[in-house]
Amino acid sequence: MARITLRQLLDDAAEHGYGVPAFNINNMEQVLAIMNAAAAVDAPVILQASRGARSYAGDIMLTKMVEAAEAMYPQIPICLHQDHGNDETTCLSAIQIGFTSVMMDGSLKADMKTPADYDYNLDITRRVTEMAHRVGVSVEGELGVLGSLETGEGEAEDGHGAEGKLSHDQLLTDPDSAVAFVRDTGVDALAIAMGTSHGAYKFSRKPDGDILAMHVIRAINERMPGLHMVMHGSSSVPQDLQEAFNAAGGEMPQTWGVPIEEIQTGIKYGVRKVNIDTDCRLAMAAQFRRVATEKRAEFDPRKFLQPAMAALEALCRERFEAFGTAGHATRIRPVPLAGMAKRYANGSLAPRAAVAAAA
Numbered sequence: 001m002a003r004i005t006l007r008q009l010l011d012d013a014a015e016h017g018y019g020v021p022a023f024n025i026n027n028m029e030q031v032l033a034i035m036n037a038a039a040a041v042d043a044p045v046i047l048q049a050s051r052g053a054r055s056y057a058g059d060i061m062l063t064k065m066v067e068a069a070e071a072m073y074p075q076i077p078i079c080l081h082q083d084h085g086n087d088e089t090t091c092l093s094a095i096q097i098g099f100t101s102v103m104m105d106g107s108l109k110a111d112m113k114t115p116a117d118y119d120y121n122l123d124i125t126r127r128v129t130e131m132a133h134r135v136g137v138s139v140e141g142e143l144g145v146l147g148s149l150e151t152g153e154g155e156a157e158d159g160h161g162a163e164g165k166l167s168h169d170q171l172l173t174d175p176d177s178a179v180a181f182v183r184d185t186g187v188d189a190l191a192i193a194m195g196t197s198h199g200a201y202k203f204s205r206k207p208d209g210d211i212l213a214m215h216v217i218r219a220i221n222e223r224m225p226g227l228h229m230v231m232h233g234s235s236s237v238p239q240d241l242q243e244a245f246n247a248a249g250g251e252m253p254q255t256w257g258v259p260i261e262e263i264q265t266g267i268k269y270g271v272r273k274v275n276i277d278t279d280c281r282l283a284m285a286a287q288f289r290r291v292a293t294e295k296r297a298e299f300d301p302r303k304f305l306q307p308a309m310a311a312l313e314a315l316c317r318e319r320f321e322a323f324g325t326a327g328h329a330t331r332i333r334p335v336p337l338a339g340m341a342k343r344y345a346n347g348s349l350a351p352r353a354a355v356a357a358a359a
């Protein structure tokens with residue numbers, strides 16, 4: 001009932017100066033926890049599904065869960081987004097089953113391990129964007145490879161991430177190339193590389209400008225004030241969640257994520273979508289561990305899942321409030337895909353506007 005495209009949602013976010021967390025979903029408990037948090041603070045929602053999530057739940061179960069969420073929370077606009085699409089097939093099949101937004105991640109080849117060159121990325125992203133826009137669906141591209149400026153390595157913990165050592169040139173999005181890439185592909189949003197990586201082990205110390213390159217965001221924003229930037233690997237890996245996990249027998253070595261204040265600074269300079277999965281996993285897993293150690297006779301899965309959902313709901317609510325997403329849901333009137341398709345066709349959504357504004 002209230003499915004929204006990424007483009008419309010991020011345009012609204014830019015107009016009103018907020019950012020939107022994009023939470024990964026795999027199961028009913030995550031969907032309900034995220035939606036309960038959104039309903040409590042009137043926040044629009046981005047639910048994103050990885051290729052892993054699509055094979056874990058299955059496309060039918062995944063899309064039916066989102067349909068259920070629409071019916072249960074009709075006042076909350078929901079963007080259903082393909083996270084890290086690796087090729088045309090992944091993106092087009094997502095569109096076919098009702099996703100309103102896809103990420104074509106051409107910074108890596110289709111194996112999601114081999115860093116791709118600029119021309120490969122440009123070509124595949126442009127082709128996906130042309131097709132998606134015909135039916136009104138939004139596209140996120142990625143320029144630059146996610147990975148650590150400390151180690152020069154991408155992360156490989158979930159089967160997605162560059163292999164081998166990467167240079168700082170690869171690990172940091174070049175602002176001038178970003179302008180050309182957006183202009184030549186027509187993407188609605190651009191994921192940038194700035195020293196973050198997926199998973200819990202992003203930084204070996206509280207990040208400063210040497211390892212979390214906020215200057216990349218400012219430089220791109222100066223050139224394209226209208227561009228919607230996406231921060232991947234943006235879990236904060238909060239100390240209290242690490243402690244809760246370890247207090248219940250977990251063995252997570254001390255680690256640092258992306259501080260909330262840095263994300264808030266990013267939002268001031270054009271970051272509109274903030275990808276968060278690790279924090280959600282950790283919030284739930286800490287509760288699974290706690291129940292398992294405190295109640296050793298417990299075997300009802302709901303007794304593990306209910307506190308896990310409560311912890312995830314609290315986390316999502318904090319992010320909606322911290323990023324300024326709260327309070328915007330009921331005001332937004334989602335434009336149907338056909339309406340968005342018309343706007344792409346008549347040129348009114350072309351990135352030209354964003355690029356020209358930089359002049």
Ligand SMILES: O=C(CO)COP(=O)(O)O
Binds near residue numbers: 024084197231278
């Ligand atoms: O970028 C992400 C999904 O695309 C998630 O990042 P985290 O691992 O930091 O949560």
Ligand SMILES: O=C[C@H](O)COP(=O)(O)O
Binds near residue numbers: 024052083160198278
């Ligand atoms: O892109 C990374 C997300 O954290 C999704 O992870 P996943 O592929 O294990 O579902």
Ligand SMILES: [Zn+2]
Binds near residue numbers: 105107108142145146
């Ligand atoms: Zn990538």
Ligand SMILES: [Zn+2]
Binds near residue numbers: 084198232275
């Ligand atoms: Zn990501």
